[in-house]
Amino acid sequence: MSTYLIGDVHGCYDELRALLAQVDFDPQQDTLWLTGDLVARGPGSLDVLRYVKSLGNCVRLVLGNHDLHLLAVYAGISRNKPKDRLTPLLEADDADELINWLRRQPLLQVDEEKKLLMAHAGITPQWDLETAQLCAREVEAVLSSDSYPLFLDAMYGDMPNNWTPELSGLARLRFSTNALTRMRFCFPNGQLDMICKESPESAPPPLKPWFKVPGKIDSDYTQIFGHWASLEGKGTPEHVIGLDTGCCWGGTLTLLHWETKQYYVQASNREQAMAESAVSAHPPLSDTP
Numbered sequence: 001m002s003t004y005l006i007g008d009v010h011g012c013y014d015e016l017r018a019l020l021a022q023v024d025f026d027p028q029q030d031t032l033w034l035t036g037d038l039v040a041r042g043p044g045s046l047d048v049l050r051y052v053k054s055l056g057n058c059v060r061l062v063l064g065n066h067d068l069h070l071l072a073v074y075a076g077i078s079r080n081k082p083k084d085r086l087t088p089l090l091e092a093d094d095a096d097e098l099i100n101w102l103r104r105q106p107l108l109q110v111d112e113e114k115k116l117l118m119a120h121a122g123i124t125p126q127w128d129l130e131t132a133q134l135c136a137r138e139v140e141a142v143l144s145s146d147s148y149p150l151f152l153d154a155m156y157g158d159m160p161n162n163w164t165p166e167l168s169g170l171a172r173l174r175f176s177t178n179a180l181t182r183m184r185f186c187f188p189n190g191q192l193d194m195i196c197k198e199s200p201e202s203a204p205p206p207l208k209p210w211f212k213v214p215g216k217i218d219s220d221y222t223q224i225f226g227h228w229a230s231l232e233g234k235g236t237p238e239h240v241i242g243l244d245t246g247c248c249w250g251g252t253l254t255l256l257h258w259e260t261k262q263y264y265v266q267a268s269n270r271e272q273a274m275a276e277s278a279v280s281a282h283p284p285l286s287d288t289p
């Protein structure tokens, strides 16, 4: 009965299966937490969704910005960017089923027994846990309703970037989505900065990584997030754990075994795939003049 937490899979299906094989993952006994961004960039988004959906109740995942973008592309609201490698998924016979399952997944996971919280980007310092749960539930309700395309259409954009309980309607939903799925840096008052993508060391003052701005979540909780591959899991306070280690960029896929606090990593297949495609693109020596 183990709890495994894995960072952003981003379509790296083979690496996901290899990592789960390393720990003898047993879907009948174990629980698998996934930090979101299951899809895009890596080659196997379709297989990842099929596999994770097939695992049923042993999975606790959260949606990431790329998962939301997929929903918008499938709804005809946003453009399918070739670098996301989503076409096989968009054209699959079971795409409808997969998309309808995906849009019913949460944006925040809370386990009171284990004192574990998980959101793709993290929990903005402007929210206490009750507000985070309320705001996540509001987005989840609209995403699982029939009017979800209206929300996806209004989701893009960086404003508003400051939480007040008076926020309402689509602006409130946009704030909550940005806070839970896209946030990296905040101003010292906790206001979101949606522009900076630098490393924490090179970010312009007064920006700080969200987890360095004093927040309102009790430090009894461990907060798990993904989204920020360039951190390589480093630089967070003890009770905040970043699990995205950039598998789709040639990094690794990281798993944390919660009960033992042991980490496992699986190297990306990307370098190998690129080397193989370079070899097959090269003309046979006998053909060269």
Ligand SMILES: Nc1ncnc2c1ncn2[C@@H]1O[C@H](COP(=O)(O)OP(=O)(O)O)[C@@H](O)[C@H]1O
Pocket: 065, 066, 068, 069, 078, 155, 156, 157, 158, 177, 178, 182, 227
């Ligand atoms: N509210 C939103 N505003 C802007 N982009 C969004 C939003 N939600 C999802 N996205 C998607 O998130 C992805 C962001 O990609 P990018 O800016 O490269 O960041 P990342 O580092 O997460 O890959 C794009 O596919 C974009 O369409």
